Amino acid sequence: xxxxxxxxxxxxxxxxxxxxxxxxxxxxxxxxxxxxxxxxxxxxxxxxxxxxxxxxxxxxxxxxxxxxxxxxxxxxxxxxxxxxxxxxxxxxxxxxxxxxxxxxxxxxxxxxxxxxxxxxxxxxxxxxxxxxxxxxxxxxxxxxxxxxxxxxxxxxxxxxxxxxxxxxxxxxxxxxxxxxxxxxxxxxxxxxxxxxxxxxxxxxxxxxxxxxxxxxxxxxxxxxxxxxxxxxxxxxxxxxxxxxxxxxxxxxxxxxxxxxxxxxxxxxxxxxxxxxxxxxxxxxxxxxxxxxxxxxxxxxxxxxxxxxxxxxxxx
Numbered sequence: 001x002x003x004x005x006x007x008x009x010x011x012x013x014x015x016x017x018x019x020x021x022x023x024x025x026x027x028x029x030x031x032x033x034x035x036x037x038x039x040x041x042x043x044x045x046x047x048x049x050x051x052x053x054x055x056x057x058x059x060x061x062x063x064x065x066x067x068x069x070x071x072x073x074x075x076x077x078x079x080x081x082x083x084x085x086x087x088x089x090x091x092x093x094x095x096x097x098x099x100x101x102x103x104x105x106x107x108x109x110x111x112x113x114x115x116x117x118x119x120x121x122x123x124x125x126x127x128x129x130x131x132x133x134x135x136x137x138x139x140x141x142x143x144x145x146x147x148x149x150x151x152x153x154x155x156x157x158x159x160x161x162x163x164x165x166x167x168x169x170x171x172x173x174x175x176x177x178x179x180x181x182x183x184x185x186x187x188x189x190x191x192x193x194x195x196x197x198x199x200x201x202x203x204x205x206x207x208x209x210x211x212x213x214x215x216x217x218x219x220x221x222x223x224x225x226x227x228x229x230x231x232x233x234x235x236x237x238x239x240x241x242x243x244x245x246x247x248x249x250x251x252x253x254x255x256x257x258x259x260x261x262x263x264x265x266x267x268x269x270x271x272x273x274x275x276x277x278x279x280x281x282x283x284x285x286x287x288x289x290x291x292x293x294x295x296x297x298x299x300x301x302x303x304x305x306x307x308x309x310x311x312x313x314x315x
Contacts, residue, residue: 004224004258005036005301008091010132012225013261017254018128020236024098025128027251027258028315035259035305042297050290078150085146086139093138097131171275185220186230195234206242207256207309210235211302214260224265228257249315256305263299266291 004013007029014025021027105123112121144157151160185191198213213235218227243253266273268284277287308314 002036004262005032005039005255007032008095010090010094010136013228013258015128015132016225016228016232017257019125020232021240021250021254022124023251023254025094025132026098028249028255031252031305031309031314032255032259034308034314035255035301038304039298039301043294046293046297047290050293072152075152076150078147082146086143089139089142090132090135093135094128094131097134098127103127170278171271177271181221181226183226183230186217199235199238204242206239206246207248207253207306208303209242210239210253210257211260211306214257215263215299215302218261218263218265219267222265222267222269223271224261227265228261232257248309252309252315256302256309259305260302263302264295266295266298 002009003011007026008014009025017027018024103123108123108126148157151157195213195217198216199209201209201212203209210231214228214231216227217231218224221227221230239253239257240250243250268288273284273288273291277283280287
C-alpha cells in the first residue's frame with residue numbers, strides 16, 4: 001500500500017516516474033490515498049480470513065525462529081513515538097525541499113561541464129531524488145540521536161552501523177540480481193517485438209496500457225523497480241503524448257504506473273520475496289500461496305485506479 005499508492009512515499013517505485021514524467025513524489029494524492037486505503041482494507045480482510053482458516057486447522061506460529069532477536073528484559077526501550085519521528089522527518093524534509101525551497105539551477109553546471117554521462121540536463125528532473133536523499137540522511141541522524149542512549153552498553157554506534165550495512169547486503173544483492181536479469185531480458189532482440197505488441201494492447205487508452213505494460217514487465221523482471229524503469233524508458237514519451245492529447249494529467253499516469261509496478265512484481269523469483277522468506281526461515285511451498293493472494297489484490301488496484309479516474313476525474 002505505502003510503497004506506491006501513498007503520496008510522498010520515499011520508495012523507488014514512487015521516485016522513478018518523476019524523472020520521466022516531470023512530476024513529484026506527491027503526484028495524484030487523492031487518487032493514491034483512496035487506492036491505498038482500498039488496498040489496505042482488502043488485504044486486511046484476506047489475511048484475517050486466512051488466519052481464521054489456519055486456526056481452524058490447528059496451525060500456529062510454527063517453529064520459525066531462525067533470525068529472532070534475543071531481547072534483554074532489563075534493557076530500557078525507547079518510547080513508541082521515537083520510531084515514528086524519523087518517518088515523519090523524511091516526509092517533512094522532502095516536502096519542504098520539493099515545494100518550498102528554491103533550488104538554484106546553476107548548482108549542476110559544474111557537473112555538466114565535466115561531461116559526465118549521468119549528469120542531469122536540468123535540476124528540475126532530480127529535485128525529488130535529492131530531496132528524498134537529504135530527508136533520509138536527516139532522519140537517520142535523528143534516529144541515531146534519539147536511540148543512542150537506549151543502546152546496550154556492549155554495542156557501539158560503529159558496530160550497529162556495521163551490522164545494519166551487513167544485514168542490507170542480502171536484500172541489495174537479491175534485488176540487484178533480479179534487476180540485472182531484467183536488463184538482460186530487455187536487451188534481447190525479441191524483447192522489442194514483445195514490447196511493441198504489448199503496446200498495442202489498450203491502444204488509445206494510455207492509462208490502461210501503462211497498467212498492463214508495467215505489470216507485465218515487472219513480472220518478467222521479477223522487480224517492481226526494474227519493470228517500471230524499463231517500461232518508462234521505452235514508453236514514457238508515448239504515454240505522455242497520449243495522455244496530453246486525452247487531457248489526462250501526467251500525475252495520474254505517474255500514480256497508475258507506480259501502482260502497477262507493485263502488482264505482479266512479487267512472483268516467486270522476486271528478490272524481496274526470496275529475502276523475506278530467507279529471513280523468516282520459510283520456503284515458497286509454505287508461504288507463497290498467501291503471498292500470491294495478496295499479489296492478485298494488489299495487481300487489481302492499478303486497474304481500479306484507472307477506472308476510478310476515468311469515472312470521477314479524481315486526481
